[in-house]
Amino acid sequence: MVDTMLTMEYRLVDILKADQLEVGDLIGLSDEVVEVLNIKPHNDNFTLTFKNDFDEKDEIEISYDDQFELFVYN
16 A cells, blocks of 8 residues: 655745735745635734644734735645
8 A cells, every 4th residue: 555645736826915815815924825814904004814734823914015925726
């Protein structure tokens, strides 16, 4: 019996500004692809809640000018 490892491959499809992000988007953040769980606007920025492939959730502050790579499953 042969063990196989399933790997997710992503394809870069666009570059989005912070105000274009939507829940469910797969974006590049640091050196990994994460899923957007929530994006909450504030007066001068956004709070972005996301999870990685290990289902670890985190929150960061991003500005209106920040840009993110948008990915889809290949």
